[in-house]
Amino acid sequence: MFDYDAELVRHHERLFETLDIRPGDHVLDIGCGTGRTTRDAARAASRGTALGIDVSGPMLAQARRQTETEGLRNVDFVHADAQGHAFPPEHFNLGISRFGTMFFSDPAAAFTNIGRALRPGARFVQLVWQAGERQEWHAAIRAALSGGHAPTRSPGAAEAAFTLADREVVVGLLAEAGFTAVDVVDVREPVYYGPDADHASAAVLQLWAAKELVTDLDAASTERALDRLRATLDAHDTGDGIWFDSRAWLVIARRR
Structure with a gap:
C-alpha cells in the first residue's frame, strides 16, 4: 500500500498548523485513508472525538490497527462514501480533509451532506x-513512464485528483x-517518495496513475519506461530523499 502519510508529510504539517484543534472538539475527517489525520486530530481533541470516513476498506483496516496500537479511545472510523452517508446532523464542530474531497461523483451533493454534519459556525x-x-510530481513521472508520448488509454482516475483545481469552482461549490467566509490559500510544499531511487520507484509503481501508463506496454517498452523513471527519480534526489515540487489549495470555510 502506498504511504501517503510519508508523501504528504509537509502538507500534513501545514494542515495542522491551520486547524487549531481544541481539546473538546468533535472532528470529522473526510477521506481519512489510513487514519493519520484522524488520529492526530483525536490526540489534539483529547476530551472530544474524531471520526474518519473513507471508501477504502484496506486503508481503514490499517487505520483501525494503528489506532489500537496507539491506544487511542476517542477515534472511530466508518467505511462509507461521505457524499451520501447519514452523519448525525450538526454534530461536528470541525471538518477536515487532506486531499480526500476531489473524488466525489457529485461534489455539490457531497459538500452539502458534509455541511449538514457540521454545527452552525463550524x-x-x-x-x-x-x-x-502545476504538479512537478505528476508531470515528471508521467513524462518518464510515457516517454513523452500521450498515453494510449484515457487518463481516467489519474485526473480525478485535480477536479477541485479551479479555486473559483471550489468557492462556488x-x-x-x-x-x-471561504478563503483559498496557495500552498507550495514538496512531496516525498522515499529515501532513494529504489524505494521511490517501488512506491511510484503502487500508484494507480503510474500503473495506467505501463499497463498496455510490452516487456521491452516497460523496461525502457522504468529506466526513464529511475533516471527521473535520481535527478530529484536531494541527498535527503526523493522530493518533487507540488502546488495545493488550502481551503478554509465556515458553516453558515
Whole structure:
C-alpha cells in the first residue's frame, strides 16, 4: 500500500498548523485513508472525538490497527462514501480533509451532506491539488513512464485528483452547499517518495496513475519506461530523499 502519510508529510504539517484543534472538539475527517489525520486530530481533541470516513476498506483496516496500537479511545472510523452517508446532523464542530474531497461523483451533493454534519459556525478545512500541470510530481513521472508520448488509454482516475483545481469552482461549490467566509490559500510544499531511487520507484509503481501508463506496454517498452523513471527519480534526489515540487489549495470555510 502506498504511504501517503510519508508523501504528504509537509502538507500534513501545514494542515495542522491551520486547524487549531481544541481539546473538546468533535472532528470529522473526510477521506481519512489510513487514519493519520484522524488520529492526530483525536490526540489534539483529547476530551472530544474524531471520526474518519473513507471508501477504502484496506486503508481503514490499517487505520483501525494503528489506532489500537496507539491506544487511542476517542477515534472511530466508518467505511462509507461521505457524499451520501447519514452523519448525525450538526454534530461536528470541525471538518477536515487532506486531499480526500476531489473524488466525489457529485461534489455539490457531497459538500452539502458534509455541511449538514457540521454545527452552525463550524469550520471546514481541506487541502486539494491545484491543476496537474502545476504538479512537478505528476508531470515528471508521467513524462518518464510515457516517454513523452500521450498515453494510449484515457487518463481516467489519474485526473480525478485535480477536479477541485479551479479555486473559483471550489468557492462556488462551498457557497452553494451552505458555507461562507471561504478563503483559498496557495500552498507550495514538496512531496516525498522515499529515501532513494529504489524505494521511490517501488512506491511510484503502487500508484494507480503510474500503473495506467505501463499497463498496455510490452516487456521491452516497460523496461525502457522504468529506466526513464529511475533516471527521473535520481535527478530529484536531494541527498535527503526523493522530493518533487507540488502546488495545493488550502481551503478554509465556515458553516453558515
